[in-house]
Amino acid sequence: MLNTFKLTPAHLFVSTLLLMSMLLTSCGFELRGVSSLSFKALNLQGATLSISRELKRNIKANDITLTGSETEADLVVKLINESSSKRIQSLSGTGVVREFELYYQVNFSTREPSNPEWGPVQTVQLRRDYSYNDDAILGKADEEARLNEDMHTDAVREIIRRLSAIQIAPK
Secondary structure: OOOOOOOOHHHHHHHHHHHHHHHHHHOOOOOOOOOOOOOOEEEEEEOOOOOHHHHHHHHHHOOOEEOOOHHHOOEEEEEEEEEEEEEEEEEOOOOOEEEEEEEEEEEEEEEOOOOOOOOOOEEEEEEEEEEOOHHHHHHHHHHHHHHHHHHHHHHHHHHHHHHHOOOOOOO
16 A cells, blocks of 8 residues: 655645745855954044944944054044934925935044044935824834934944955054
8 A cells, every 4th residue: 555645734834944944044144243344452532422332332242342542452433423314205285294304424534543644534324214194193203213223223334334344454
């Protein structure tokens, strides 16, 4: 007698899960890890911005030491300023706001401690649009706050990416 194999829902689920995990690993997907930075010590100067705390946390997460003086650092970063704004993106036919645009910008500059000249000012700009509804004022205020927070997080990531592009010769 020939045994027939019955495909049960449990077998189908396990097979689908196995297939999806194989596809996900074969596409090159990889969780975001730490950045590879060419320096081990950084001196952070300049203005205290709303992203300063998160930037310091990310720098430390990449095994970079924050130093108190330039002489101990491999790279000096100066946070210059930040700005954010909110503007009306669109109106309804009756003049009621329907969409807003949020804008965030941060400027910074870098230099090696041995060089007295700062490099060019680098600007990170981010923009987000969101719909607005007067009937959901609290929800939309929360959405705006989350979008601003996300822009700050993205700005920190972009600064870290730009720092990873800087090649410092080992001491």
